[in-house]
Amino acid sequence: MFSYILRRILQLIPVFLGSTLLIYALVFAMPGDPIAALFGDKPPAPALLEAIRAEFHLDQPFFVQYFYYMKGLLTGDMGTTFSGQSVNEVLARTLPVTARLAVMAIAIEFVLSIIIGTISALRKGKVVDNVNLVISLIFLAMPIFVMCFLAQYFLAIKLGWFRPTVGGQNDWGDLWLPAIVLGLSLYATSMRLMRGTVIETLNQDWVRTAYSKGLPSYRVLPVHVLRNSLIPVITNSATNFGVLLVGATVTEYIFNIPGVGNVLFHATLKHEGPTIVSFVTIFVVIYVLVNLVVDLLYGLLDPRIRYV
Numbered sequence: 001m002f003s004y005i006l007r008r009i010l011q012l013i014p015v016f017l018g019s020t021l022l023i024y025a026l027v028f029a030m031p032g033d034p035i036a037a038l039f040g041d042k043p044p045a046p047a048l049l050e051a052i053r054a055e056f057h058l059d060q061p062f063f064v065q066y067f068y069y070m071k072g073l074l075t076g077d078m079g080t081t082f083s084g085q086s087v088n089e090v091l092a093r094t095l096p097v098t099a100r101l102a103v104m105a106i107a108i109e110f111v112l113s114i115i116i117g118t119i120s121a122l123r124k125g126k127v128v129d130n131v132n133l134v135i136s137l138i139f140l141a142m143p144i145f146v147m148c149f150l151a152q153y154f155l156a157i158k159l160g161w162f163r164p165t166v167g168g169q170n171d172w173g174d175l176w177l178p179a180i181v182l183g184l185s186l187y188a189t190s191m192r193l194m195r196g197t198v199i200e201t202l203n204q205d206w207v208r209t210a211y212s213k214g215l216p217s218y219r220v221l222p223v224h225v226l227r228n229s230l231i232p233v234i235t236n237s238a239t240n241f242g243v244l245l246v247g248a249t250v251t252e253y254i255f256n257i258p259g260v261g262n263v264l265f266h267a268t269l270k271h272e273g274p275t276i277v278s279f280v281t282i283f284v285v286i287y288v289l290v291n292l293v294v295d296l297l298y299g300l301l302d303p304r305i306r307y308v
Helices: 002-010 012-028 034-038 046-055 062-074 087-122 127-141 144-158 172-202 205-212 217-247 249-254 260-270 273-301
Strands: none
Touching: 002 012, 002 273, 012 062, 012 273, 034 046, 062 273, 087 127, 087 172, 087 217, 087 249, 087 260, 087 273, 127 172, 144 172, 144 249, 172 217, 172 249, 205 217, 217 273, 249 260, 260 273
């Protein structure tokens, strides 16, 4: 087990170097002059432009810029935004907000998918199953921005259950509406996975054996059925968690959430290389670590899985 964990952690090194190099190359290849864009329609003096480019090493070749960035990154300095803020401070301020949103959305998705997926599997072909499948298809087909606007209009403006936007107040209780929207947008796939695996598990020999021995359903379902059906759902939820860390940009923008997606969106518009590369690199590392934790959970859910 220890050697497996160590090997997976060592795999982070080439992933880290490759992701930073690739993202930095993509940012470097973006058209336009980010420094000139800061001044809008009023171009500054050429000497000022050159001074700012020299400050951010934008007047150097690609590999020289990448060297300066990696040198700072390895010493804990992720660079400075074009507005003069430290990327470390921006990340420390925005990552907890997005992490709270992602945790709440995944919890909503996970609980709903297990409960509704299991009910649909036990009522396969019945009215409840068909209704659940139709609802999941609606959520699966609906764009996220449409769900955001509908939730704002009906749940926030019409019913008044939530605030339409989050803004500066972004504690756990303030993120319920965007978390519900994100959870429902991800719920459909996990629910259908749960339904399919439960149906498949119910037809396995060990489940029939458990029922033939006289075990009640409240004993067979959680121990023999649900435990063996959770692995695909956990894998999908872990993937969704990594996606939410960078993929909640639209939701954060609509609900005015000061998270990493919102900052990353504006940094892309401004061509802020250090901000984009640093954020994406952190997300890659978190994504790999989350998948490592999920792999280790497999052994707890299924004793047949061993790490050699």
